[in-house]
Amino acid sequence: MRMIQLSDLHFGTERPEVMDALVTVMHQLSPDLLLLSGDITQRARRAQFRACERLLARLPPAAIMAVPGNHDIPLFNLWQRLVAPYAHFTRTFGDDLLPCHDSGQVLVVGVNTTCPRRHIDGTFTEKQIETVAHRLKASHARVKIVMGHHPVDAVLESDERNIARGAERAVRTWTQAGMQLYLAGHIHYPFCARLERRYPGLSPECWTFQAGTAISFRVRDHKANSFNLIEWLPAQQALQLERWDYTPAIEGFLCAEQIQLPLRGGAGSSGSG
Template identity: 75%
Template sequence: MRMIQLSDLHFGTERPEVVTALVEVIHQLEPDLLLLSGDITQRARRAQFQACERFLARLPLTPLLAVPGNHDLPLFNLWQRLVAPYAHFRRTFGCDLAPCYQSDEVLVVGVNTTRPGKHIDGSFSTAKVAAVSRQLELSDARVKIVMGHHPVEAVLEVDEKNIAAGAEAAVRAWSRAGMQLYLAGHIHYPFCSRLDRRYPDVPSNCWTFQAGTAVSRRVRDHKANSFNLIEWHSAQEELLLSRWDFSPVLPGFLCAEQLQLPLRGRPDSSGAG
């Protein structure tokens, strides 16, 4: 099974040449599931969601799972932010802000980490942690993934403030319930990391995979526009993670980094220490 994670598209700030290249590579990769981990728009305007709809219409017909980011809530329209903060998001993606995908072998649980009362910060409420834990525990899937917008880990000191409130409780509960991978965006800084580095006693084969910004000109530290590819090969019981970066030389996206994720019950062969 092949999944593509797109994050921080920020329609309203998109680079047209990168959008075109992204459409082309998604057609080439033929994913079985498309994951959008928030900040789909820059200012949650209807026209920006419509730009995303036009982008999605150019892609192959693929199941889609999307969660909101803080930029998908209105900033300047205070009435809408108070009364119907997710109205435009729901018009595009449906009413469920925490959707779930389930197959015989793969489970992906979405979690809404945004808070309408906060402009930037995210959180994992006690109720959300419990709800996701139940979904993980009830599933017999071999691969269990949770996707939110806000991160649970940071590799740069400046991003410590972006870790969602309640992250430790969420990571510990979900890893006990069988989560192997947490996907997020928000910080426009892609990386992959074992979660036991921040949270001792969490299984060493429980990871987080941060996505960069897929098509926006709002890149950080000269990082390329990028997306994440997650591939589950059931015959070999391999979960492969790779980051694909945009190259203006081609122009197009190329695989820039790849990692085989060791699953529970298998030896930790990643070499990470």
């Protein structure tokens, strides 16, 4: 099963040439599941969500699962922010802010890490932690992934403040319930890391995979526009993670990093290239 994670599209700040290249590579890769990990828009305006809908209509047919980011909550429309903060998001993606996709072999559980009253900062509530844990435990899928917008780990010291509140409680609860991979965005800084680095005592086979910004000019630290590809390889009992970067020289996306993660009880081996 092939999944592609697009994050921090920030419609309203999109680069048309990068968006066209994304459409091309998506048709080449033909994912089974498209994962949108928040900040789909820049200012949560209806026109920006419509722009996203037009992009999705250009992509090959695939199941779509999305969670909101803090930019998908109105900033200047205070009435809507407090009374109906997710109105435009749910009009496009449905009412479930904790969506779930279970193919039998692969389970992906979404979690809404945003908080309208705090706007930027993310949080995992106790109710969310327990709900996600229940879904992880109830599934017989071989691969169990959780996706939110806010990160549970950081590489740069300046990103420590962006780690969602309750992250340690969430990570430890969910890994005990079977989570092998946590996907997020928000910081526009792609990386892949073992969760035990920050949370000692966890299995070394539990990871986080951060996505960069896919099409926005709001890149960071000279990082390229990028997206993540996650593929379940049943023969190897492994997840293959790839980061694809936009490369101006070819006006297209190329695979820039590849890591193969053996799953608990699996027979694969880890490496990068």
